[in-house]
Amino acid sequence: MAIKSPEVASEMGMVDDTALADGEPVSAHILREMCRNANRLIAKSGVLFRWVVRADGSVGDGYGGGITFPLAGWSHAIPIHPTGVQVPKRLGVTKMRVAVRAQIDADATVYMQIGTSARPFDENLALASQFVLLGTGSMAQYTIADIPLRPGQGENLTFHVRAVLDADTDPLMDQGVYGGPTVPADNTGTVTGTAGYGTFVDSALTGGTLWNTTGATPSVGGHYVRFLATNNSMITVFHGPSRITGEIHGGLAGKGLMFSPPDTSNASPISRLRGLTYEVRKLPSFRIGSIACYSQQETP
Numbered sequence: 001m002a003i004k005s006p007e008v009a010s011e012m013g014m015v016d017d018t019a020l021a022d023g024e025p026v027s028a029h030i031l032r033e034m035c036r037n038a039n040r041l042i043a044k045s046g047v048l049f050r051w052v053v054r055a056d057g058s059v060g061d062g063y064g065g066g067i068t069f070p071l072a073g074w075s076h077a078i079p080i081h082p083t084g085v086q087v088p089k090r091l092g093v094t095k096m097r098v099a100v101r102a103q104i105d106a107d108a109t110v111y112m113q114i115g116t117s118a119r120p121f122d123e124n125l126a127l128a129s130q131f132v133l134l135g136t137g138s139m140a141q142y143t144i145a146d147i148p149l150r151p152g153q154g155e156n157l158t159f160h161v162r163a164v165l166d167a168d169t170d171p172l173m174d175q176g177v178y179g180g181p182t183v184p185a186d187n188t189g190t191v192t193g194t195a196g197y198g199t200f201v202d203s204a205l206t207g208g209t210l211w212n213t214t215g216a217t218p219s220v221g222g223h224y225v226r227f228l229a230t231n232n233s234m235i236t237v238f239h240g241p242s243r244i245t246g247e248i249h250g251g252l253a254g255k256g257l258m259f260s261p262p263d264t265s266n267a268s269p270i271s272r273l274r275g276l277t278y279e280v281r282k283l284p285s286f287r288i289g290s291i292a293c294y295s296q297q298e299t300p
Contacts, residue, residue: 048096049087049157049293051080074113074123077160080288084115084158087293091153094118095296097145101289104135108163108284115158118148127164139289145296159291163284165224165241173223173280179212180280181205187280191227191273192254198245198262200225200273203254210255211247218244218257222283225259227276238276243283 096116104110112131115121133142149155173180173187180187181204192203205211211218227239246258257280 046090046295047292048089048155048295049085050290051085051292052290053288073127074121074125074160074162077111077113077123077162080159080161080291081157084156087155087157089149089153089155089295092151093295094149094151095145096147096149096293097143097296098131098147099292099294100131100133100142101139102133102142102286103139103289104133104137104163104286105284106135106137107169108135108286109133110135110161110163110284110286113158113160114144114147115156115160116148117150117156121158121160127162133286135284135286147293147296149295157293161286161288163286165284167226167237167241167279167281170281170284173218173221173282177216178218178221178223179210180218189278191276191278194273195248195256196262198242198260199248199256199258200227200278201248201254201256202278205255210249211257213247213249217247218280219246222285223280224283225257225278225280227273227278229276238272241281244280 098114100112102110110133111127112133113121113125114131131142131144175181175186178187181189181202189202189204191200193201195201223244224241225244226237226241229236229238242259242261244257245260248256248258
């Protein structure tokens with residue numbers, strides 16, 4: 001195929017129909033210069049993909065705390081493009097760098113896993129081995145380099161994001177906004193019973209402060225619960241963090257919250273959770289404003 005053919009020119013970024021004409025003899029010097037020219041253009045950085053959404057500085061909606069899930073790992077991570085994105089790419093480009101603009105709660109951590117044909121999405125991959133975004137409380141830019149790409153033409157990109165819970169430092173739910181108990185502290189209390197594997201009840205709320213059932217409710221505000229017991233002055237977590245999914249305010253000896261995933265232990269949930277301390281805490285909130293991917297500049 002002649003070097004001036006459109007297929008070669010578009011893929012290799014190389015057009016020179018005078019130095020190397022089809023069917024004519026050329027010197028070794030010209031061939032060497034053409035190879036160097038091709039290598040330079042292949043290695044030159046270029047835009048592969050851009051994705052931009054409304055980024056007005058707010059958090060909690062869009063890709064926000066309301067859809068963060070408390071389970072560990074990537075199995076419940078949020079896919080930004082569920083089926084992936086097909087992007088054009090020149091032959092020989094094997095790495096890219098990624099720039100993300102995001103607003104993340106101050107000191108909260110968000111992980112992003114970037115999947116490619118050379119390194120597909122893996123739900124069992126260690127969280128910290130991927131793109132780590134540490135929140136500042138305002139819109140900020142984060143970059144990562146050396147994302148591997150397949151050497152062939154074109155690439156398929158996937159993006160999965162999830163926040164990380166820190167149940168010892170995540171703020172307790174704001175009682176003034178979402179309702180709930182104020183004694184002994186905002187949205188902590190004692191479990192007095194359950195109405196199933198995914199519901200706990202606090203009878204102290206029967207005639208006192210209630211969790212909201214309309215407007216700003218615990219389930220839509222992005223919150224989770226964990227259950228603790230005190231054993232010889234040591235706090236033991238009996239149930240891992242679970243997202244608050246609903247509120248129950250009738251037909252029970254108290255007021256309850258529904259949570260997921262539920263307690264799946266073999267023990268009865270009533271005997272297991274009754275008497276434990278519960279904490280309702282805020283899920284980390286974040287908003288992804290834009291993602292830009294560039295073929296990475298390499299030295300031939």
